[in-house]
Amino acid sequence: MSRKQDLTSPTHIDTDDAWVSVIQKMDEAYAELVHSQVEVEEKNAELEEARSFFHSIQSSMSDVLIVCDQNGVIEGVNKALEALTGRGEEELIGTRFTDLVVQKYHAKINTFMGQLRIQPVRDCEVELIGREGEVPLSMNCSPRNNHRGRLIGMVMLGRPLGELQKAYKELNAAHAELKLAQERLVQSEKMASLGRLVAGVAHELNNPISFVYGNMHALQRYTDRLCTYFDAINEGNSREQLRAMREKLRLDKAIRDLNSLVEGTMEGADRVKEIVNDLRQFSSTQESEKAQFDLSHVIKTALHWIIKESKTPIDLVDNVPDDLTAFGHSGQIHQVVVNLIQNAVDAMEGCDPKHLELSTQQHDGKVIFEVRDSGSGIPDDFLSRLFDPFFTTKPVGQGTGLGLSISYGIVSEHGGELEILNHPEGGALARLTLLAEEDLTEANHA
Ligand SMILES: Nc1ncnc2c1ncn2[C@@H]1O[C@H](COP(=O)(O)OP(=O)(O)OP(=O)(O)O)[C@@H](O)[C@H]1O
Ligand SMILES: [Mg+2]
Incomplete structure (x- = not known):
């Protein structure tokens, strides 16, 4: 027989409550589990991301x-x-x-x-x-x-x-190539300037050579006469005959002239030697050590050749003393001076009169050499470009535009300065500053 249950009895209510609370706890535990699971998955994803980040790096x-x-x-x-x-x-x-x-x-x-x-x-x-x-x-x-x-x-x-x-090797090779190209450029500029001087040099050489030649002709004539006279002595001619022959051949005068003819010839040969030496110095690719050198001589030879080459006369004021020295490579400074004077002479082409003034100053251990011309001066736009390589206003074949750029490099390497200005009274003024003597202060040898 079945017993009817009393669902409202307290025992029954207690059991229900217990179940509800168990289920609630289970729900909570489950929710926590889900939450932790989500967190773990998030952490995993982060970890994975970090791993792939480091892996990619x-x-x-x-x-x-x-x-x-x-x-x-x-x-x-x-x-x-x-x-x-x-x-x-x-x-x-x-x-x-x-x-x-x-x-x-x-x-x-x-x-x-x-x-x-x-x-x-x-x-x-x-x-x-x-x-x-x-x-x-x-x-x-x-x-x-x-x-x-x-x-x-x-x-x-x-x-x-x-x-x-x-990369270093390539850089070094490129650098070496560039240096070689630069050296060649400097040398070819030098040769170009030298080429322009050749006419002057040829004229210069012609002078001593022509008087050496003339003297040698005279010496040859005198030698012939002396030989004739000696032959007459050997043939046993009388004293009287020999005296007459001596007068006829004008031997006394010839003997008197001999010394001066030989001296003149020697002088001419020395002059040729000097010119060749100057040329060698200018065209040399090898530079000796820097030294004290005769700046006056460098300026005077450069000036001499350029003036010789000039087709029209130049009104020249040369205030350069004879005893000026400076410190550096004379050959390189010669190249700079030639370019400054040549530029001045070129700038006066077509101008009348042509007035060229060279002067020097000495102070504070420096030697300053200035070249002033009465040319057209330099347009303001060009002033900042004068030292740029290949900047030239001269027609093709007459200027490479390297003169001032190379000169600037040479002068800087000498611890000097090079400026080109417009003179307030017209024309241009080139100013070259060099050390008068070797700078032995520590700062310059560091
Ligand atoms: N005394 C000057 N008066 C006027 N312009 C000048 C003078 N000196 C230089 N210049 C200008 O500066 C330019 C550059 O001179 P730079 O000596 O560098 O080259 P260049 O004389 O033209 O050619 P290069 O010297 O190679 O034969 C000249 O072409 C000229 O225009
Ligand atoms: Mg020049």
């Missing part, structure tokens, strides 16, 4: 990354090392780092591993055994500590030097 690094334990056994590498050695990560991990390095660097590596505790290693050059041969690397090595600060290994970063060395 490691993969795109062109430098080699090696993580070792403190015995030098590899624990981690990046893609750059795999590519360089041609070995996979699994193969590399567990290998000793020294096994990847060319034998002759082992001692060096052992030293830096030993001193790592004291200080990190910077820019240590080693060679790795690469897939295609030895690869030079510049290594930086830092200690790797655990969370308690104990040394547990090291992290090495190596930059392949091959590319860098190649």
Whole structure:
């Protein structure tokens, strides 16, 4: 027989409450579980993101990354090392780092591993055994500590030097080529100026050569007469006959002239030698040491040749003293002076009158040489471009536009100054400042 249940009895109510609270607890626990699960998944996603972030950095690094334990056994590498050695990560991990390095660097590596505790290693050059041969690397090595600060290994970063060395080599080669080209340019400019001087030089050489030639003719004539006279002596001519012959041949005058003819010839030959020496000095590619030199002579020879070459007369005021010296390479300064005077003479082409004034000053250990011309001066727009290579206003074939640019380089290298200005009273003024003597102060020898 079934017993009817009393659903409203207190026992029944208690059981229901218990169930409800169990279910509630379960709900809460479940919600917490879901929440933790979400959190774990979020953390996982973050972790994954961080991992792929670091992985992408490691993969795109062109430098080699090696993580070792403190015995030098590899624990981690990046893609750059795999590519360089041609070995996979699994193969590399567990290998000793020294096994990847060319034998002759082992001692060096052992030293830096030993001193790592004291200080990190910077820019240590080693060679790795690469897939295609030895690869030079510049290594930086830092200690790797655990969370308690104990040394547990090291992290090495190596930059392949091959590319860098190649780039350096190319840079050096380009630099050497540029220097050679510049030297050639300087030399060809010099030769171009020399070419312009040739007419003057030819004229200059003509003078002594023509009087050497004339003297030699006279000497030849006198020699013939002397030979005739000596033959007559040998043939036993009488005293009277010899006296008559001596008068006829005008031997006394010839003998009196002999000395001056020989001296004149010697002088002419010396002059030729001087001109050739000046030319050699100007065209020389080899420079001797800087020294005290005769600036007056340099200016006067340059002026002499340029004036000789000029087709129309120039009204010249030469205030350069005879005893002016300066310090430097006389050949190079000669090149500068020739260009300044030549520029002045060129600027006066077509002007009348042509007035050229050379002057010097000396003060504060400097020698100043000025060339003033009565030419048209320099348009304001051009003033800032005068020292630019290839800037010229002269027709093709008459100027390379390198004169002032090369002169500027020479003068700067001499510790001097070069200025080109318009003179307030018209025409241009070129001012060259040089050291009067060698500067022995420390600042200039540092
Ligand atoms: N005294 C001067 N008066 C007027 N212009 C000048 C004077 N000196 C130089 N210049 C100007 O400066 C330019 C550059 O001079 P630079 O000596 O460098 O070259 P260039 O004389 O033209 O050629 P190069 O010297 O190579 O034969 C000249 O072409 C000229 O226009
Ligand atoms: Mg010039």
